[in-house]
Amino acid sequence: MAKSEKLVEQAKGHFEVGEVLRGAVRGAYEVKIMGSDSVRNGVLIATDRRVIFYAKKLGGFDLESFPYGNISSFEQGKTLMGHHVTFHASGNRVSVKWLQPANEFADFLSAVKQGMNAKHVRSDAQAPAQNVVAGADVMLQLQQLGSLRDAGIVTADEFETKKAELLKRL
Template sequence: MGKADKLLEQAREHLEPSETVAAAVMGAYEVRRMGSETVRNGVLIATDRRVVFYAKKLGGFDLESFPFGNISSFEHGKSVMGHHVTFHASGNRVVVKWLQPANEFADFLDKVKSAMNLKHQVPTSPAPPQAAPEASAPPAPGGTPVPAPASEDVLATLERLGELRDAGIVTPEEFASKKAELLARL
């Protein structure tokens, strides 16, 4: 049993009973410890619900969990040392580098992107037989109603707000308030 398999088995003890592992890769998670940058080697896991980083340490373990619905952006790239990902979740910037092996990284990336797309979709309901008067803005000078913002515009605005929240420009409370307001427009 390789190191990645061993870490993955240890991490499974900390998952929910019905949670399933979709993909996993070994990597180094950049963290701040006592004011300095350091890395923690471990396994980055994509489950059916979240991304989990698990690392074994002397006398214990480190585990950090990021539900897909809380991940506002996800970037990836490749360097001489291997693949790397950076994502923002609940105000945290997460960087995991030196992800190996490459074939498992591609599978991991596909699983994360698919899960994020599913979690960030806004539920839709069938359109009512008649459009409600609130669905349109007041008529333009020519008397033609201006359509309400498209759901894509609302989603793009939510993504921008999430980035502002992750950057610390908008508080989580301000984000939640504006999110509720935007979703009410759909």
């Protein structure tokens, strides 16, 4: 079993129930070990839900997870040593270089783009449903407020003020 396949298998132990592997590529990242700059090998994994960076180290591992909805941007490039990529998400970032082999990097990047696009499509598709729920909630609150006005618990002015506030939510 190749080292990258072994890392992927170890990382699968951290997958969520039903999470599906879409692509993986091995590379290296820079770390400080006892005050000295060092390079550690790891693997970037694209699943149907997120990008995972996983690296084995003496007595443990490093794992960083980037759900597609949290990825704000990514940078990629290529040098003589191979491809490199940096993901930015919610103030965090992971930068991995010397990504090999090129075909696995291409498959990985394609899976990431699909995941990011699917997340945006789902978010857009959910927006109308959320608006309908919010609209139903506002209508219910207006009915309750009307009942309070009719019972003399709130004044007509209080009712109109709150009604205008609720209608702005639609």
